[in-house]
Amino acid sequence: MRYASITDRLANLGSGKWALHLRARQMKKEGADIIELTIGEPDMPVDPSLIAEAQRAMNAGRYRYSNGRGEPAVLDALAAKYCKRRPDVTTGNVLCFPGTQTALFVVMLGLVEAGDAVLVGDPLYATYEGVIRSTGAEQITVPLRAEHGFRMQAEDLERAITPQSRVVLLNTPHNPTGAVLTAREIAAIGEVCLKHDLWIVCDEVYEELVYNGTFASPFDNPVLAERTIVVSSISKSHAAPGFRSGWAVGPADFTNRLLAVSETMLFGVQPFIADMTAYALSNPIETSARMRETYSSRAQRIVSGLADAYGVAPIPPDAGMFILLDVRGTGLTGEEFAWALLEEEGVAVMPGSSFGDEARYLIRISLTVPDEAIDEACRRVTALADRISTRKERRA
Numbered sequence: 001m002r003y004a005s006i007t008d009r010l011a012n013l014g015s016g017k018w019a020l021h022l023r024a025r026q027m028k029k030e031g032a033d034i035i036e037l038t039i040g041e042p043d044m045p046v047d048p049s050l051i052a053e054a055q056r057a058m059n060a061g062r063y064r065y066s067n068g069r070g071e072p073a074v075l076d077a078l079a080a081k082y083c084k085r086r087p088d089v090t091t092g093n094v095l096c097f098p099g100t101q102t103a104l105f106v107v108m109l110g111l112v113e114a115g116d117a118v119l120v121g122d123p124l125y126a127t128y129e130g131v132i133r134s135t136g137a138e139q140i141t142v143p144l145r146a147e148h149g150f151r152m153q154a155e156d157l158e159r160a161i162t163p164q165s166r167v168v169l170l171n172t173p174h175n176p177t178g179a180v181l182t183a184r185e186i187a188a189i190g191e192v193c194l195k196h197d198l199w200i201v202c203d204e205v206y207e208e209l210v211y212n213g214t215f216a217s218p219f220d221n222p223v224l225a226e227r228t229i230v231v232s233s234i235s236k237s238h239a240a241p242g243f244r245s246g247w248a249v250g251p252a253d254f255t256n257r258l259l260a261v262s263e264t265m266l267f268g269v270q271p272f273i274a275d276m277t278a279y280a281l282s283n284p285i286e287t288s289a290r291m292r293e294t295y296s297s298r299a300q301r302i303v304s305g306l307a308d309a310y311g312v313a314p315i316p317p318d319a320g321m322f323i324l325l326d327v328r329g330t331g332l333t334g335e336e337f338a339w340a341l342l343e344e345e346g347v348a349v350m351p352g353s354s355f356g357d358e359a360r361y362l363i364r365i366s367l368t369v370p371d372e373a374i375d376e377a378c379r380r381v382t383a384l385a386d387r388i389s390t391r392k393e394r395r396a
Ligand SMILES: Cc1ncc(COP(=O)(O)O)c(C=O)c1O
Pocket: 040, 098, 099, 100, 101, 102, 125, 171, 174, 175, 203, 205, 232, 233, 234, 235, 241, 245, 246
């Protein structure tokens, strides 16, 4: 049978990236003592008031069809949220989606196609390649350099631009690096985008999880308003990824055009989820403050716990739920170190190569496990690093 080319473009995208995670799950199933630090799912409970609101809404019959843009209450709540950042925002700038991932997919489908190119920083979040490739567009990577704290620099962006370039996909705060772009860096990136007439799609799903520095966004700059689209959700801010509640906010022309694309794919977001999201956005909920405190403290715990580990250098994040380790000093790539760590010590982490070429000497550790598991993981990483050092000495 014949299939459309999208199935070829997306084939094998996931398999290599997640091979170690899947192997770890298998080992766990077979009874091995595995500390799983691969995926980034918040380990905080959803605030009970959100669950109560979803239940109230279901009991009130809020399970009928919605509309393509979003339920009025959640559109109002989102307009109010973004109005605080740019006063001209109205509900006409908002479209609701089941999560940031769907928003990214539909937004990209509305902006690019075969023959176009999308610029994105490397390292990059694991699904971006699939989102870009599914449209038929080409992905062009812009190196995010360690010496700049993995924050995209305007000169690097400008160097990567080709005549086909249509969109810059930004992610701040960034997964996997935990980097937060500064207002000055965003202004410089914005100038390049104005000069080359590029759209900016900004994934801000970790907006509420900044623990060092200040969150800034191209969306907040009126000069960039006509070309910037934000995508985000309550997955991280409210520790609620399974509710699948996200959105895109951008120019009204864009959201009006995209509405038809969105409606072709979805009959809107479930009304009871929309009510719960409106509640989450309009009431003071402590979850993100607790996550900021917990994840920054766990990152610090890893920095201290690995202070004496041979050849392993933690890169403290400014935001998010992950910390990177540079393992170049051990003489291994991130991929080699991560597999040795799993096979020899039973600790599962993501090899940096899952996030792009620039991350090949890195591993990513998720901060979403209790302190005791973090401490034990540090002991096991140190034990492996020490063994690597002894083996090297013997060979020398
Ligand atoms: C950078 C980034 N964007 C998007 C997502 C997906 O978020 P959502 O659950 O809102 O689809 C994630 C999830 O880990 C992420 O890290």
